[in-house]
Amino acid sequence: MSTHRTPPLPPSMTLSRRALLRDGAGLAALLGMPVPFAKAAPQGVAPLALMQSAATPLAAKPELTLLNSRPVNMETPAHLLDDAITPASRMFVRNNGIPPYTDEVTDESWSVTIDGEVNTPLTLSIADIKSQVDTETLQLQLECGGNGRRFFTPGASGNQWTFGAISCAEWTGVRLADVLERAGLKSTAVYTGHYGADTHLSGDPDKVPLSRGVPIEKAMDPHTLIAWAVNGDQMPDLNGHPLRLVVPGWPASCSQKWLTRIWVRDQVHDGAKMAGQSYRVPAYPVAPGTEVPDEDMVIIESMPVKSLITAPQTGVRQGARQPFAVRGKAWAGDRRVAQMDVSIDFGATWQKADLSDPANPYAWQLWEADVTLPEAGYFEIWARATDEAGEAQPPIPPGWNPRGYLNNMQHRIAVYAV
Ligand SMILES: Nc1nc2c(c(=O)[nH]1)N[C@H]1C(S)=C(S)[C@@H](COP(=O)(O)O)O[C@H]1N2
Ligand SMILES: [Mo]
DSSP, X not given: OOTTOOOOOOHHHXXXXXXXXXXXXXXXXXXXXXXXXXGGSOTTOOOHHHHSOSSXXXXXXXXXXXXXXXXXXXXXXXXXXXXXXXXXXXXXXXXSSBOOOGGGXXXXXXXXXXXXXXXXXEEEEHHHHHHHSOEEEEEEEEEOTTXXXXXXXXXXXXXXXXXXXXEEEEEEEEEHHHHHHHHOBXXXXXXXXXXXXXXXXXXXXXXXXXXXXOBHHHHTSTTOEEEEEETTEEOOGGGTTTOEXXXXXXXXXXXXXXXXXXXEESSSOOOTTTSTTTTEEXXXXXXXXXXXXXXXXXXXXXXXXXXXXXXXXXTEEEOTTOOEEEEEEEEBTTBOEEEEEEESSTTSSOEEOEEOOOSSTTSOEEEEEEEOOOSSEEEEEEEEEEETTSOBOOSSOOSOOTTOOOOOOOEEEEEEEO
């Protein structure tokens, strides 16, 4: 695509034309092919291909469920998360803005700046990063803070994620700690502020779609990476190519895609979607529907214990009195999962599942149970993870909060015993 290299337009047309061209380039990235007449489409017209069904033709992620096309948000059905390591094509996508043009995103043109409360501000090319610091390859779980939002009552605005805003891919990168050490943290450094190359939905270049950060201790955790590869390959454009942060176990909004800058702060970062109601929950339990003042909201840190049943797929037919394998994944933010149980009687009794150790800290854990349904009829299988601190998943959404974060309710599937 080179359609964005157009001569300057009269000022009155600049914003709308620019927004449209951005859409054209963004759509090309989504569809995996150029859109030759993108410029001719009236503003606001989304391609039919993006709207037709859950099975979208988005070339890179054809199996995902599209929740929104502007910005693009796609979740992964639970049965497609059955691999130990999530394939790139099945990693969910959460965008707050419009991703950078793909033809402008190359390893050669990219750099990331580390500045603020550091002794030596750095601007590093990708080659610098790859050559000068030890590399690390880790399986890391990333979950959107709003995963499960769909099930709160009253509902919250935002993407209506069900269970699929979670991935655990194998990331290759460098430790953020090594890069921060190279820059030299001042004693005043308390927080990071992350910036990426995506642009605001309004098209206003002065607005930032998302800029979150983490306390220095989390930034210095050896599992927090600046990554350039997924599962040994270039990461998908939609997941942050060519460079992104991976801050596992915390709301994935901390994991800035298309990373261009880390501003080391002497205060809690106050970038876009750090303050107010974004990625925050009430400091105390509230009745559903309560309006909570901003000053009573606290920033979400570690995500809660959670699990998925990834096989069989919900709706399966299964012979009665014949044992079959039920399996899935479990994770618990900064913690480990200690126990996994399944129920075939709507949670009245539970059967312990086999639970693996994580491949490394912050990888999800695999579990499996042999289940036998006693007679023909409708059954549900419910899955419940318990973390090392004894916290277990509730059967219904926990702690209602205004924006619908942190729903770690149990996942369940329907099984027809025949
Ligand atoms: N630059 C940038 N980084 C971003 C976002 C974004 O909109 N822009 N979205 C964040 C949110 S809210 C989530 S849940 C994760 C999703 O990562 P993924 O799209 O690779 O699955 O990216 C995070 N990083
Ligand atoms: Mo998110």
